[in-house]
Amino acid sequence: MTREKLRIGMFGYGCVGQGLHDVLNSSKGFKADIVRICVKDRKKKRRIPMSNFTFDKNDILNDPSINLVVELIDDADAAFKIVTTAMKKGKNVVSANKVMIAKHFRELVDLQEKYKVSFLYEASAGASIPIIRNLEEYYDNELLYSLRGILNGTTNYVLTLMHNQGIDYNVALNEAREKGFAESDPTLDVDGWDAKYKLCIITGHAYGMFLDPGEVFHYGISNISKFDIQYAKEKGLKIKLVPFVGKTSENTITSFVLPRFISPDKYLYNVDNEYNGVITEAAFADKQFFSGKGAGGHATGSAVLSDISANSYGYRYEYKKYQQATVTNYTRNFRIEIYLRYNDEKEKDIFGFEEVSEYFSGRLYKYAIGIVNLDRLYELREQLPGMDVFIVNTGRKGIN
Numbered sequence: 001m002t003r004e005k006l007r008i009g010m011f012g013y014g015c016v017g018q019g020l021h022d023v024l025n026s027s028k029g030f031k032a033d034i035v036r037i038c039v040k041d042r043k044k045k046r047r048i049p050m051s052n053f054t055f056d057k058n059d060i061l062n063d064p065s066i067n068l069v070v071e072l073i074d075d076a077d078a079a080f081k082i083v084t085t086a087m088k089k090g091k092n093v094v095s096a097n098k099v100m101i102a103k104h105f106r107e108l109v110d111l112q113e114k115y116k117v118s119f120l121y122e123a124s125a126g127a128s129i130p131i132i133r134n135l136e137e138y139y140d141n142e143l144l145y146s147l148r149g150i151l152n153g154t155t156n157y158v159l160t161l162m163h164n165q166g167i168d169y170n171v172a173l174n175e176a177r178e179k180g181f182a183e184s185d186p187t188l189d190v191d192g193w194d195a196k197y198k199l200c201i202i203t204g205h206a207y208g209m210f211l212d213p214g215e216v217f218h219y220g221i222s223n224i225s226k227f228d229i230q231y232a233k234e235k236g237l238k239i240k241l242v243p244f245v246g247k248t249s250e251n252t253i254t255s256f257v258l259p260r261f262i263s264p265d266k267y268l269y270n271v272d273n274e275y276n277g278v279i280t281e282a283a284f285a286d287k288q289f290f291s292g293k294g295a296g297g298h299a300t301g302s303a304v305l306s307d308i309s310a311n312s313y314g315y316r317y318e319y320k321k322y323q324q325a326t327v328t329n330y331t332r333n334f335r336i337e338i339y340l341r342y343n344d345e346k347e348k349d350i351f352g353f354e355e356v357s358e359y360f361s362g363r364l365y366k367y368a369i370g371i372v373n374l375d376r377l378y379e380l381r382e383q384l385p386g387m388d389v390f391i392v393n394t395g396r397k398g399i400n
Contacts, residue, residue: 004067004312006032009060009091011082012072013039013046013053015180016096016123019301020072021048030309032068036060040073061085068311069093070304076100087111087119094307096123096300099188102197106210109319118316123303125198126151128292130306131278132317135205140320142282146246147206149278150271151198153295154189155221155241157181160272162229163238169224181274181295191385192220192241192257199243199255206245207253208321209330217332217378218243218257223390227365228341232392237261239392240268246281248400252329256374258393261339267291334374337396341367342389350383352376371399 010017017037024032037053038060039046046053060066061082069086071079076099083100086093088111095101101108101124112119122132135144150156154176161172173190176182188194196218200211221241232239240262245255262269267289271277276294281287293299321327335354342348348368356370377384377391384391 004314006068006308006312007066008032008034008068008070008308009063009066010034010037010070010072011057011060011079012074013037014072014074015296016300016304017072018047019296019298020070020304021301023298023301023305024308027305030305030312032308032312035063035066057082061089061091067091068308070308071095071097072304073097076103080104083108083119084111087115087117090115090117092118092311093120094304094311095119095121096304097121098124098194098197098201102200102213105200105204109204109210109322112316118311118314120307120311120315120317121201122307123300125201126276126278126290126292126303127153127294128299128302129276129278129290129294130303131202131290132205133306133310134290135202136317136320139206139280139282139285140318142285144206144247145281145283146244147202147278147280148242148244148246149290150240150268150276151243151278151294152189152195152241153274153276153293154182154186155195156272156276156294157274158190159221159224159239159241162224162226163233166226166229168226169222190220190222192218195241195243195257199245199257203245203253203255205317205319205321207327208319208324209253209327210322211255211330215330216255216257217374217381219259219377219381219384219391220257221259222385223388224259225341225365225390228390228392231339231341231367232261235261237263238269240271242268242393247327248331248334251327252331253327254331254334254374256332256336256377258336258338258391260393260395262395332375332378335371335399336374336377337369337371337394337399339367339369339392339394340389341365344388347387347389350380369394
């Protein structure tokens, strides 16, 4: 197959943009020309000559010689305008912007088809793990039961420090910032938004459903305490932030993002620090496990480079599960066993436990383990951040 000569216009030159630049320059088997890089900050010092940069997006979008736009900026709204304009001008696009893709997923898929362009975004879901390509090619006709994993390097790094060193959440978060694994405002990561956006993108390829992120329940780690970590350690467990999507019937799926207890016999137990891990369970392939770096410019840059290389061969996602349309319904009517740490009995009562299997009341903390409905958690989604509680999915199966 003949490779197309790529002339790239790139938006953004932060951590991922610089990481891509490094891996592209180090690649022995593939070369592409970065014609121009569009950035916003005119005063920021750059590590390459300023002649490589522009501050006007139209210098890239209106250049007919540029046939691939690589979008690597933080602003989801600006990214959407750049990506859609590029597509309408017949340019192929590679992106790492999970917020933009998750919020406009169906529209972006339709634009690809309408303008006959390629839109690749492996880096938006699993950083260095090629999960989207595997779902597209390996699992295209597989009966996929479920997918779960660790999709956020920041939270995994924080939880690893808390478990290994017994330190407070804020101390661990500050260390993650110092190491470059957490943003100055880490809300997107620690409150579970980032993992949810990635889960929505993965769901589109795993089951062919383009979910509105607002319909998916997510809960992060910002309320975790040393008591929760200690409880897990005494039980021989670790706490990880684990997004989940899976079938509840032949044509229905559910999904959510929750911290989860992980036992030593599970794949995710040894996925620590900034690493990610994804587990798929299917009818024929059974259980498979993917692991790789989930944070850092070079890890994400490697996934972007893979998409750029695939683009040179004319590769496009085919959305085979969407075309098959075997999954048509989404539900939150799903029972989950949770650990709930709390102080006030009134707060416990609003969760509507169907049954409680374990209960503890001490001077400083109380906890209960029991079954709740995902629908009820979703109803409480706006109250939960302000409540003095912490929720963990126990991972118990066979209750639905």
